[in-house]
Amino acid sequence: MLRIVLIFILMSHHITAFPSLTRRRALGLAIGAAVLASRPAFAQTAPLEVVATTGMIADAARVVGGDRVAVRALMGPGIDPHSYRQTRSDIAALARADLVLWHGLYLEAQMEEFLLKLAARSPVVPVGEAVPMAARIAHEDYEGRFDPHVWMVPELWASVVDRIAEALSAERPEDADFFAGNAARYKEALARLGNYATGALASVPEPARVLVTAHDAFGYFGRAYGYQVEGIQGLSTESEAGLARIRDLVDLLVSREIRAVFVESTVSDRNIRALIEGAAAEGHQVIIGGELFSDAMGTPGTYEGSYLGMIDHNVTTIANALGGTAPARGMDGNLSAGG
Structure with missing residues (x-):
């Protein structure tokens, strides 16, 4: 005054x-x-406008970026990234963004051409490709292609978190230390979640460590925790499941006496129910052990709507359904009632 x-x-x-x-x-x-x-002597810098393709990437960007970023995710709960096509509003948001973060490794197959063109004039970063080549699982049918589902293992996701911090810092160098500190703390939480997963999943009797799901999204999970993973469909939900594949999996369920199979939040349960019916025709009862989050997280605003909650839910659900012992409400008791 x-x-x-x-x-x-x-x-x-x-x-x-x-x-x-x-x-x-x-x-x-x-x-x-x-x-x-x-007026204040220095106007406050506006948050960095970030658009992320998947919920998992958006969640990590919010954690690392804090109040220095404003993040929009294109794909919400129940959305399949393999078949997702950008809408007009998506195109406008992507074009206006200060930074675009996408997964890569051919996850966003229908968007890849557009994103590569956008990268010629805007900062567009494929963060999933931060996972070292030696740690990737090669595609069985396509040379030079890899399983994109690296988020299924927290230790692998830590590489993606580092890449997100680097991408944010490249656009806001003055906030680099802030982003690095947030990323370091987040990776500590990821390491703790990884330790929980190792212990909970090891509680399942070894003969029962067979994970049957709607599509082949759990390859990294199986390799990390010693599980045989069988998806009815291939790495992409665009692939078709043939009758021969269904018959082979029915034989597996019966011969190994597997009691539970799993549906996914982003994939139709039609083929899983066909498996259950096929096993029943052979005199073997199989139940749905729960719904897993494969290519998308849970409802926004819930614990399962975060990356940590997504993986906690999957680990806890799988361990308990296959005969292991995991806390019903997960690592810290944050899961919704009923797992």
């Missing part, structure tokens, strides 16, 4: 000193100067 009063006094002096300056114009200058004086 004192600053504003002083400005008015000084401007009044100018009115007297320069008679040619009209009183109305001088008053206008004084008011304008007073308004400017009332």
Whole structure:
């Protein structure tokens, strides 16, 4: 207030000193100067506008970016990234963004051409490709292609978190230390989740460590935790499941006496139910052990709607359904009732 009063006094002096300056114009200058004086010396920098393709990437960007970023996810719960095509509103958001984060490794197969073109004029970063080549699982049918489902193992996801921090820092170098600190703390949480997963999944009797799901999204999971993983469909939900594949899996369920199979939140349960019916025809009862989050997280605003909650849910559900012992409400008791 004192600053504003002083400005008015000084401007009044100018009115007297320069008679040619009209009183109305001088008053206008004084008011304008007073308004400017009332503002903060430095305007706050607007948050970095980030668009992420999947919920998992968006969640990591929010954790690492904190209040320095505003993140929009294109794909929400129940959305299959393999078949997702960008909408008009998506195209507008992607074009306006300060930074676009996508997974890569051919996960967003229908969007890849557009994203690669956008990268020629805007910061567009495929964060899933931060996972070292030696840690990737090669596609059985396509040379140079890899299983994109690296988020199924927290230790692998830590590489993606680092890449997100690097991408944010490249656009806002002045916040690099802030992003690095957040990423370091988040990776500690990922390491703790990985330890929980190892212990809970090891509680399942070894002969029962067979994970049958709607599509082949759990390859990295199986390799990390010692499970045989069988997806009815291939790495992409676009692939078709043939009758021969169904028959082979029915034989597996019966011969290994597997009691539970799993549906996925982003894939139709039609083929899983066909497996159950096929096993029943052979005199073997199989139940649905639960719904797993494969290519998308849970409902926004819930624990399962975060990456940590997504993996906690999957691990806890699989361990308990296959005969292991895991806390019903997960690592820290944060899972929704019923797992």
